[in-house]
Amino acid sequence: MPPTPTIDYRALKAEYLLDPAITYLNHGSFGACPKPVFRSYQLWQRKLELEPVQFVDKIFKPAISEARCELGKFIHCDPDDLVYFPNPTTALNTVIRSLKLTPGDEILSTDHEYGALERTWKYYCQKTGAKFVRRPVHLPYDSKEKMMADFIAGINPKTKVIFISEMTSMTAVIFPVKEICSKAKEAGIMTIIDGAHVPGHINLDLSDMQPDVYTGACHKWLSAPKGSSFLYVKKSLQPQIDPLVISWGWESDFPSHSQFLDYHQWQGTRDLSAFFAVPAAIAFQKSNNWQEVSSRCHNLLVETRRRISNITGAELICPDSKSFFGQMASIRLPDIDPVKIQTTLFQEYKIEVPVFRWKDETFIRVSIQAYNDENDVDKLIEALKQITGKQT
Numbered sequence: 467m468p469p470t471p472t473i474d475y476r477a478l479k480a481e482y483l484l485d486p487a488i489t490y491l492n493h494g495s496f497g498a499c500p501k502p503v504f505r506s507y508q509l510w511q512r513k514l515e516l517e518p519v520q521f522v523d524k525i526f527k528p529a530i531s532e533a534r535c536e537l538g539k540f541i542h543c544d545p546d547d548l549v550y551f552p553n554p555t556t557a558l559n560t561v562i563r564s565l566k567l568t569p570g571d572e573i574l575s576t577d578h579e580y581g582a583l584e585r586t587w588k589y590y591c592q593k594t595g596a597k598f599v600r601r602p603v604h605l606p607y608d609s610k611e612k613m614m615a616d617f618i619a620g621i622n623p624k625t626k627v628i629f630i631s632e633m634t635s636m637t638a639v640i641f642p643v644k645e646i647c648s649k650a651k652e653a654g655i656m657t658i659i660d661g662a663h664v665p666g667h668i669n670l671d672l673s674d675m676q677p678d679v680y681t682g683a684c685h686k687w688l689s690a691p692k693g694s695s696f697l698y699v700k701k702s703l704q705p706q707i708d709p710l711v712i713s714w715g716w717e718s719d720f721p722s723h724s725q726f727l728d729y730h731q732w733q734g735t736r737d738l739s740a741f742f743a744v745p746a747a748i749a750f751q752k753s754n755n756w757q758e759v760s761s762r763c764h765n766l767l768v769e770t771r772r773r774i775s776n777i778t779g780a781e782l783i784c785p786d787s788k789s790f791f792g793q794m795a796s797i798r799l800p801d802i803d804p805v806k807i808q809t810t811l812f813q814e815y816k817i818e819v820p821v822f823r824w825k826d827e828t829f830i831r832v833s834i835q836a837y838n839d840e841n842d843v844d845k846l847i848e849a850l851k852q853i854t855g856k857q858t
C-alpha cells in the first residue's frame with residue numbers, strides 16, 4: 467500500500483495563479499508564485515506606495531536585512547555574505563566583471579552551462595584575453611565519480627576559475643559541485659557556482675559546500691516572486707567584488723558594518739518587493755511539507771521519463787536517482803524540428819513545455835511542481851504519441 471499523502475494536493479494546486487486552461491510543465495524557466503507569497507509581494511508594494519519616502523528611510527533596511535537573514539538560515543550561510551539581485555545573470559556579471567583576468571588565464575567549465583552566462587564569460591574573455599574552456603560532459607551522465615575525474619583532469623596551471631552549474635539548464639542534471647569545490651580549494655582555484663535551479667528544489671548548504679561564489683534564483687523553485695535571486699560571496703573575497711552599478715554605497719557617507727552590502731545592495735531606485743517576499747516563500751514551502759511535495763514530484767518525473775523513452779526508444783540521459791535530477795528532467799525526442807514540436811504542443815494541446823536542440827539532438831525538458839499531477843503527464847504522453855507518430 468502506498469503511504470497516505472499528508473498533503474491535500476488539490477488544495478495546493480488551487481494556491482497557484484496559473485491559467486487552468488494550460489497544462490504547465492515548465493516551472494524551470496520562470497517558476498510560478500503561489501497566492502500567499504504573491505499577496506506578501508503586493509503588500510510590500512502597497513507599503514511602498516503608501517509613503518515612499520518613509521518606506522525608503524525607515525522600512526527598507528530592516529526589511530532587506532530580515533529577507534537576508536531568513537534566506538541565510540535557509541541556505542546555511544552568514545546573511546552578511548548574501549546580497550539580493552534580480553537574477554543570476556546580473557549577480558554573476560557583477561563577479562565576473564570584477565575578476566582581474568589576464569591573457570592566457572583559463573576558466574574551466576562544462577559544455578552544459580547556461581547560454582547567457584557563457585556569453586558573459588566570452589565577452590570578458592574577449593576583453594581580457596582569457597580563455598573559457600568548455601570541457602565536455604558526455605551523455606549518458608551516469609557516474610559522478612567519472613564526471614568528477616574527467617572534469618578535474620581539465621585543471622592546469624593556467625586555470626584561475628572553475629565555473630559550473632549545480633543543476634544544469636538544458637540537460638537538467640545535478641553535478642557534484644561540493645566535491646569539485648573541495649578539489650578546487652586544494653588547487654587554489656576560485657569556484658563560481660551557478661545554482662539558479664537549486665534553492666527550494668534540492669538541499670542547499672553553503673557552509674558544507676564552501677564555494678567561493680554561489681548564485682541562486684528564488685523565483686524558480688523557492689516559490690518567490692519573479693526578480694528575486696541572490697549572490698553569495700565568501701567573506702575573504704568580498705573586497706575584490708566591484709559594484710556593477712556605482713551608487714550611494716560606494717564611498718558611502720553612512721557606511722554600514724559591511725562594504726559588501728553597501729556596494730551591492732542599493733543600485734538606485736527600484737522595486738525591491740520581490741526580495742522582501744522571500745521569507746513568505748520560505749514559510750510557504752515549510753508549511754506545506756515541501757520535502758514530501760518534492761519527493762512526489764520527483765517520483766512522477768521518474769515515471770514520465772520512462773513513459774517518454776518508451777515512446778521514442780531513446781536512452782535516458784542519467785540514472786533514476788534524486789542525486790542525478792530533481793523535479794526537472796530532459797528527455798531525448800526523435801529528430802523533429804523542436805520549434806515545431808513545442809508550437810504544436812502549445813497551440814494544439816495547450817501544453818507549455820520547452821523543446822530544444824542541444825548538441826544535435828532534440829530534447830524535451832519536463833518540470834513537475836506541486837500543481838502538477840498524473841493527468842498532466844497523461845496529456846503530454848498522449849500528445850507526444852500523436853506528434854511523433856505523425857512525423858516519424
Ligand SMILES: Cc1ncc(COP(=O)(O)O)c(C=O)c1O
Pocket residue numbers: 494495553554555556579580582583631633634635660662663
Ligand atoms: C543554469 C541557469 N543559470 C542561470 C540562469 C539565470 O537566468 P536569468 O539570469 O536570465 O534569470 C538560468 C535560468 O534559467 C539557468 O537555468
